[in-house]
Each structure stands twice: as C-alpha cells, then as structure tokens.
Amino acid sequence: MSQDKGPVIRTFHVVCIMTLIVGTITQICEESEFEACMSKNNLTHIPKNLLPTTKSLDVSQNYISELQISDISFLSGLKVLKLSHNRIQRIDLSIFKFNQDLEHLDLSHNQLRKMSCYPVVSLKHLDLSFNDFDVLPICLEFGNLTQLSFLGLSAVKFQPLDLLPIASLHLNYLLLVLGDNYVDENMKENLQVLNTKILHFVFQPNSLFSVQVNISVNTSGCLQLTNIKLNDENCQVFVNFLLGLIRGPTLLNLILNHVETPWTCLVNIFRFLWPRPVEYLNIYNLTIDQKVTEIKFIYPATTLKAVKIEHITKRVFLFSQTVLYRVFSEMNILMLTISDTPLVHMLCPDTRSPFKFLNFSQNVFTDSVFDTCSTLVMLETLILQKNSLKNLFKVSLMTKNMPSLKTLDLSGNSLGIHTHEQNCTWSESIVLLNLSSNVLTESVFRCLPPKVEVLDLHSNRIMNIPEDVTYLESLQELNVAFNSLTDLPGCDTFSSLSALIIDHNLVSHPSTDFFQSCQKIRSMKAGNNPFHCTCELREFIKNTGQLSSDIVWDWPETYKCHYPDPYKGILLKDFHVSPLSCNTTLLIVTIVTSMLVLAATVTFLCLYFDLPWYLRMMCQWTQTRRRTRNIPLEELQRNLQFHAFVSYSELDSAWVKNELLPNLEKENLQICLHERNFVPGKSIVENIISCIEKSYKSIFVLSPNFIQSEWCHYELYFAHHKLFWEGSNNLILILLKPIPENNIPSKYHKLRAVMAQRTYLEWPTEKSKHGLFWANVRAAFNIKLTLTSDYDDAKTLESQEI
C-alpha cells in the first residue's frame, strides 16, 4: 500500500515541478570573467566596458530603454542575456545575429510593443511575457527555433490562430499572458493543438474570465491557469474552456492559482473534472464568495489521485458548514490536502473512504475532528500540523479506528495531557508520531503509541523522561530537542533506539551509562546544552569524542562548557583535567599504593638490614652519649682508663686469654674485658658502650664464632660508630680464622663493610709468623702512644665532637 504514495508523488514532481525549474533559470549571478552581474544598477544603457569573454550578462531591473547591435555584437560567446524589468519599447532580433551561442534571452516585464523578426536558432529560452504587445509577438521564424524549450508571450488581443507557427515545436513550457480581448471568429474550424509539457495561461487579474477559444494541448504534462475570477454567469465559459484543453485522452495535472469563485461554481468544476483524464488538481489561493448551498451529487469514478487546496479565503460567514465539509470528505481520491484555511472541522466520510493521505496543516481544527470515525480504514498518513488541537488523549482516541495509520503529524498545536486518570488509546499501526511544538510535559511518555519507531517531541516542556514509561521497544528515533531535559535518557525502555536528538536542553552532567545502555545508537545530536565541565563530564567527552562524526552531529563546535566560569565557552573537546584530581578511587588507590610501597620498603629494611636492631642501638647509643656528655670534661678525660677494649666470641676466649692478653699486658697496656671489667648492675649494652668509651682502641677478634654472636655485633657497631663520630682510627681487627664472605649474614652489612674496607691482621697458623703479628698489633698502639698521652688524646677527641 505504502508503495503507491512514493511513485505517485514522484511522477507529479517530475512532470510539473521539475519542468518548472528547468524552464526558469534561478541560479545566482556570480561575477567572473564569464559572468557580468549588473542587476539594479540604475543603468540606462548596456555598459561598454564588458569583457568580450562574457558568457552571461544580467542587466535586469535597470532603466535601459534601447538596445543596439553595437551594445552586444562584440560578446560573441554570449549565452545568457537577462534584460527583464527594464523600459525597452522595441526590439529587433537581428541585433543578436553575431551572438551565435545565445541560448537564454529574457525580455519579460518591459514595455515592448514592436518586434522585428530574425531566426536566432540557438535560442532555448525566449521570454517576451509581460510586455505591451497588442497581438502575440510570434514570427514565422519561430517555427525554425527547434531548440526552443521555453517560450513566454503576452498580448492584449488574443487570436489563437497566431499560435500557428509554433504548433510544430515541442516545448517544455509555454507561457501565455493574455489581456481582456479575445478574438476567435471561427472556433469550430480552428482548433489549435499545442505540443508543450507545461501550458501556463496568465489572465488579467480582477477581470471576469471570458476566454472563448478552441485550444487543445497534446501532452501528459501540466496545465496551469492563473487569475480566474468566476461568477454564476461565466462559470460555464470556464468549464467549456477547460473542456477544450482537456479533450485528449492523455493525463494532465491541473494547477489553478488565485481563483475567486462562488461555491456552486467550485462544485461544478469538481463535478466536471472528476470524470476527466486529470491526475492531480492543485488550487492555490481560493476565495469562496456567495452562499454555500447544498448541491446533491455523488463523485463518479475518477482518475484523480490527489487534490491539494492551499490558502482558502471565505467571503461568506453564514453557511452550513457541513455542506462544505461534506464536499471534501466524500472525495473518492487517495490524497487530499487542505491547508492554510479558516476551516475548523472535517467530517468523517459516510462510507469506507479510499483516503490514504490527508494533509490538513495550518487550519483551525479542534479535538473533535474525526471523533469516533471508523471509515478512514485506508488512511496511512494524517497531517494535522498547526491546528488548534489541545487534548492528546482525545487525539489518541481519534486514531483508534484507523487501522492503517502509520504517520501522524500533530506538530505545532497546543497539545497537552489533561486527564491523568485515563489511558491513551492509539492505533497500533502508528510508526511515526510528530508531537513537536506543543505544550507537552513528561506525562506524554504515558501516552504514546506502543509500536512507534520515530518520535518527534522537540520544542515541548519535558523536564525528564520518567523511568516507569510504557516500554517502547520499537522506538528508533527520538527527538527531544528544545525541551528542559537535564540528562540523557537511558535506553532501558527504548531498547532499539538508534538516533537521539537532544540539543538545546539543560543537560549539564550527561550520565555516563548512556553509551553502555544505548548500544544501538547510530546518530546523536546533543550540542547546545549547558555542560558543566567537571570531572564527571570527562567520561562523556571521551565517549563522544571517540564516535565518528557521522554519528555525533555538530561535534565539536556546538558542544561547549557553560560552567564553571573559567571554562565557559570553551569546546568540550578542549576541556582537560588531570585524571588524579578527578578520580577518588584512583586517588585512594594511589595513596594506598604509596603507603604499601613504603611499608614494604620498611619491612624489607627491617628484615634484610635488621633496621630495628640498628634503631635500638642508635637509641641506646645516643642515650648513653647524652649521659656521658653531661659528665664534665675533666671527668671524661679521667674516664679514658684503658688502652684497648677487646671484643670476642666466648668460643674464642681461650685464644684471647692465652695469646692476646699476655702479649698486650706484657707491653703494659690496660685492657678492658667484659667479664673482668663490666660493672655489675648496668645493662650489657651500657657496659659495652662504657667500655668502648673508656678505651682508646677496640680490638675485634673476628672468626666464624664472632659472626654467630649477637653481642659482638653490638660491640662492633658501637666501635665503628665511635670511629665515625670521632674520626679516629680506633679499630683493630684481628682475623683469627678465615670467614667466608657469604657466611656473614646480610643483615650485618656493617661487618661486611668493615671487612671490605679495613685491612685486618690475620692470625697466622704458623708459629714462626706470630712474632711479626704481635709486632703489628703493638705498632698500632705504639705510634699513637708516642704521640700523645691517654688523657690528652681523650680531651682532643671530646672537644672535636662538641
């Protein structure tokens, strides 16, 4: 069924509208070396300074009154010459004899009275209409203009026989502008047959129609009549005129412009046209005067497909409305357009109507139109744009009995929903519903046809799309532009949505789940919203920016920040903010991660380097230092009681007692041993520290046993520390038994370092080397001892530290 409508409209367009466009060149003049645009330049002559290359010359709407061969003969390539709306009174076509390419010559709207003939055979478009010719300016030579497609003529006196020279031409468009005088002495014998696709008569405005000629048109094209003023008397004259024109069996499209007629005559014209080979009837600007009276007649079978009446003016107010409506509602055609009229109503057809397409735009129809009407069963398209509809519920009821209705245009009314209790009852077949430019609020979503695919709700008063709306699973295109929506809709209720238009709303924080829930979106227009450029918007910007430009319309130019002020006016595309400052999760994760890393580092240090041990020792050390620092300097000097402190493992004590001590004490050196000199009551650590403090040197007896002993490490640590603090060379390392380096636990990195840096004295196994060994040990003391006394040395050390 719907296949009919397309071709029907297309044929009409091809035959009438397209030929119309071909007939009149409407292109805009663009100045160039080939085109001279001098319209409205107050010219009285054609300028002399034109380029010889000029192909198109527009000198329309000037004051040119004369045209000479010298004006244009040098423009040998001239194709288009527009001279309309000037003051030319006579023309000799031979002035164009050097313009062999001239195709388009427009001399309309001048004051031409006389024309001399010459065959300008290249002409395709010749317009001589709206001039002051007495008789039709047709030369015999016109019969030779085989390329001619458009011919415009005008005459005060119309003698159909004058058309004879052009009868053989096959024109696209013949325009005849006629005055009041018609002369046709011998109608019966002189039938004029014209071959043209469009025949357009323009009669005198404001004078009664009186043309009595016998003209026939051999075409399946268009017959257009402008300015038809009828009364009860001349109605038959007009009908006879039409009768001659529409004599042939070929189909015509009839266009009547500016018709003023009594109601009875209009009905007579319908009655006449219905059985004729006419397919389309268009009436533009119809004035109905006199009384509307009932005329009984039944439309006969017809080839008419469409009637279109635009702009009706009524000069009568007292009439039976139903009589008028009945004439239209009973038409047995497919398409009816009645628009831009003061009609308030249309009747429901009495019987099953063939209407498939009804266009009632720009009338004043109310909600009662087609109320409980069940005869419009074929109706597929109903257009009620720009009427006075108010109640959407009532309109939904209207469609209830239209089982074929697919397209319903209710745009530009005052529709709202007034009864909340009632449910809307739409025709199930509706797929396109246009509700734009009404006063609907979000409650409209409770009142929509269940199978709608295209829904236009732009320019209404919708503030949000409620969650609990009817499930519109077929909806593919939703237009909610120019409303007051604050967010993008989700697609849970519109599972097929593929196109969304939501520009010019109040969307500031579009929800990010839109792109997840609306997987089928193929086109989106969301610009011109007051976007708030904050963190939440980044996801939207990212998603939108990723889509291709044929999906997102007008991106990026219409997507701008509205808030906060520093960003106002900048394009969303250019809005950037660091991910960290936006994402709380990311922020937390970052903090937690760095804390974990810190904790791991601390743990690692504790496990691997025995950090707590060192910290503990440091603490002890500083405490002890503080304590000793409080002791006066003299006392401290006196404190240096020993030459050496010996640190060793208990397991090596035999060597210490049997070898080391005897050898050192032999030299009169005072040695501090922990089992001998430790003060009872003090902690071990304190004892160690004090022993180290009171000793000039510290001797370490290194062996695998030493490594096993934790105390020895303490001692080494403190001694080493003292070395660092005081910068003195107070360590003596004796390697009793070799220690494989990887035997030293890595947490004693101090020992490792000491082992690596310091040259230590190895205890030789051979007895012969023992002498040298002891000499070396004693040398360590001797050098120092010869330089300073014990007490002075201590004093120097102490003052250095302070």
Ligand SMILES: *[C@@H]1O[C@H](CO)[C@@H](O)[C@H](O)[C@H]1NC(C)=O
């Ligand atoms: C033509 O003349 C009118 C009135 O004399 C003047 O206003 C207008 O600017 C003139 N136009 C040109 C293009 O000279």
Ligand SMILES: *[C@@H]1O[C@H](CO)[C@@H](O)[C@H](O)[C@H]1NC(C)=O
């Ligand atoms: C015009 O056509 C006639 C015949 O119809 C012919 O005799 C005449 O020569 C033609 N004129 C030109 C200029 O072609």
Ligand SMILES: *[C@@H]1O[C@H](CO)[C@@H](O)[C@H](O)[C@H]1NC(C)=O
């Ligand atoms: C027009 O001419 C034809 C053929 O000569 C004739 O049959 C017809 O009656 C005429 N029409 C009128 C209105 O005189």
Ligand SMILES: *[C@@H]1O[C@H](CO)[C@@H](O)[C@H](O)[C@H]1NC(C)=O
């Ligand atoms: C009508 O036009 C057709 C072709 O367009 C042509 O064959 C026929 O002779 C024409 N009839 C008259 C009366 O000119």
Ligand SMILES: *[C@@H]1O[C@H](CO)[C@@H](O)[C@H](O)[C@H]1NC(C)=O
């Ligand atoms: C309509 O036609 C009348 C004459 O019938 C004319 O006076 C009027 O200007 C026309 N209106 C429009 C809008 O063309």
Ligand SMILES: *[C@@H]1O[C@H](CO)[C@@H](O)[C@H](O)[C@H]1NC(C)=O
């Ligand atoms: C309905 O009629 C109006 C007025 O003639 C016209 O502008 C509009 O395009 C028509 N609508 C359709 C769908 O043909």
Ligand SMILES: *[C@@H]1O[C@H](CO)[C@@H](O)[C@H](O)[C@H]1NC(C)=O
């Ligand atoms: C709805 O009607 C308006 C005019 O009233 C028009 O601009 C718009 O394109 C129509 N929408 C659809 C989807 O046809």
Ligand SMILES: *[C@@H]1O[C@H](CO)[C@@H](O)[C@H](O)[C@H]1NC(C)=O
């Ligand atoms: C409207 O429809 C709903 C659900 O279909 C139903 O529960 C309710 O009763 C209906 N209301 C009226 C007034 O018919």
